[in-house]
Amino acid sequence: MGHSSRGWGAALLGLLAVVQIVSISAQTLSTGSLSVSWDVVKSSIKEYTVVVRLRNNQLINPVPAPGWALSWTWQQNEMVETVDGAQVLNLADCSGTSAADDFPDKVWYAVTCAARPIFVSTYNQGYLPAASVDNVNNTAQFTIVLGKGSDYWGVGNLTLPSDFDIGLPGYQCTLPAPVAAGRSVPVSIGGRQYYTAIRSYDFTCFLSPQFVAKPTCCVSFSGFFNNTVATCPACACGCNATLGSNATLGSNATACASRQSGPNAATQLLFGPAVPTTSSQQISSKQTLDTAPRPCSSGCMTDIHFAVSQEFGGGWQVQVAIANTRATPIADWLLAMDLPLANYLEAVYTVQHDAARQLPNFAIFSGQPYYNDVIPSAPGNVQWIMNFNKTAVAPATGPKIKIIDQNAFPTAVYFMGQQCALPPFDAIPSNMLGQTSGAASGRRISAALVIAALVALSTVLL
Incomplete structure (x- = not known):
């Protein structure tokens, strides 16, 4: 039992250390x-x-x-x-x-x-x-x-x-x-x-x-290989009607606390009825998603949708939309994403893109001055397209991408420097037989994994 418990203990400590490192990294970025x-x-x-x-x-x-x-x-x-x-x-x-x-x-x-x-x-x-x-x-x-x-x-x-x-x-x-x-x-x-x-x-x-710990933005994911929308948790930014037009939950606040929010305003921009956009290029998609409203909201002032919209011979395409649900415009907006495949990013259209030199795998996006650098008040929005090349990274520095899956989605998103609420790990769209499963990628550590390790350790020690 001694060797077994020590092994489990070491594994758990290693796991918790990784969780702590992720948390410290996010805190450092946001401060x-x-x-x-x-x-x-x-x-x-x-x-x-x-x-x-x-x-x-x-x-x-x-x-x-x-x-x-x-x-x-x-x-x-x-x-x-x-x-x-x-x-x-x-x-x-x-x-x-x-x-x-x-x-x-x-x-x-x-x-x-x-x-x-x-x-x-x-x-x-x-x-x-x-x-x-x-x-x-x-x-x-x-x-x-x-x-x-x-x-x-x-x-x-x-x-x-x-x-x-x-x-x-x-x-x-x-x-x-x-x-x-x-x-x-x-x-x-x-x-x-x-x-x-x-x-x-x-x-x-x-x-x-x-101030940093409280999210103010909600991120949702979708992929051409899956007909579901992964949304951030309900009440991720609080169930307070003063947070914006997307936060009118009323008596449903308690019931929504442990549920997922419905498709947000940014999702509706890409897949719902046409909404005026600050970009001259209105994004469209052949993908049909279930975007029916659900009773729960995220309560966030800013909604962001990241859609892996299509795959072609040499790469894949992503559509991004940011929707402002507040009554005031957002000037000089900035979006930062931790993208595992950032090195494969080849082209970005209608907005500015910078590779953060001090932050590996980070992509920084902002508006074009005097064009779309201000997101108008609700229902103001900005949208863009970006293309990725599967062979953009030399073989000596990175592998050729074969399958576009959960690895195409960001592991962290920051809007105006504040961390956004992401969908739960097990809800992220997967290309594995059209299922939503965390098994296809080990990019993010879920709370369920930590709990499972704790339960296993307690069983061994007892």
Whole structure:
């Protein structure tokens, strides 16, 4: 019994380790951080100049319009004399403050004397692309010239503001940490001139684990080799009618908790009645699916359908649709997929595609600027087609694909950086005799497998 139990124990520990690795990987992808630097580059008795830089280091999280809104609380009765590269939302008259006595010649054209100013971008509506897509334009910078209250005059009297906030839903910021003086600070993004900082601080802002853990999107799968639609679980994003037009479950919320949701809005786009699309290429399919509404909904604000629509001699084709069920548009949308066969992707039509350099097997999709980079409010949507080549990968680096099956579907999907709810593993369409079975692929570990291992281990140990 000792050898047997040790064997089962080792197997179970290995299995749980894999499950933990998958979970940590998803958490890492969905978080990352926005880094903020505060550099004092000039200082006199009464005034000082600060360069503020924001950088989006998140791999798959863009900062969409209207973007960041950085705020803080002054500690030295500061007056903002000028600002370059940003604008202040809360303008405040300085004539009735102590600044009128301290700076009588400047108070009339000062920007603001607000105790807690809010700065927003003047470029690209505050949009910062994800680092895996654009590692150059994911930075914003602005410069402010400040006058200090007379009680704090002195060249070296520089007190950092408090209570920094990035102004983005779900984000929390760390306390600023001092950095050794003397670092080089560019005068402008991409410029060749640099300041030498007198005093520097850094802090980061990141999505809270509670915000990341809650899905906001529902993914469904279908394949030409199977006439079923695999949907995400009912109430995957919650059974709250305030989440969007797809979340009106009412008294059915309790009954739906352990069931699958019906075909979502994105599925209906591809296989149901024609719906206006933001793409000039309306997708159609010869496949006939059971898309009859079911009583349960996912409760998600965004629906995504991934359809393996056809197979041909040299490859296969996939259709993707994103449907917005909320009352507001989605600007600068970004979809990231963990595709086991991403290396075989040959062509993508009507949207932009990027291979995430830091993320093997990941494919990143976004809209074409000024064409379909904004998904309108419900029933707004965007659709596209992509072709895969079975021999796109050289024999030395990958095998030739023979059968298109569950390996063609993504193992993880992220929309706007947040993980989407996927269909259960055993519901994914299979090409094995037209059945839906998890036996054809070992890509994803199901909860049932973990439970079975626990039961087996307990039996052996007893």
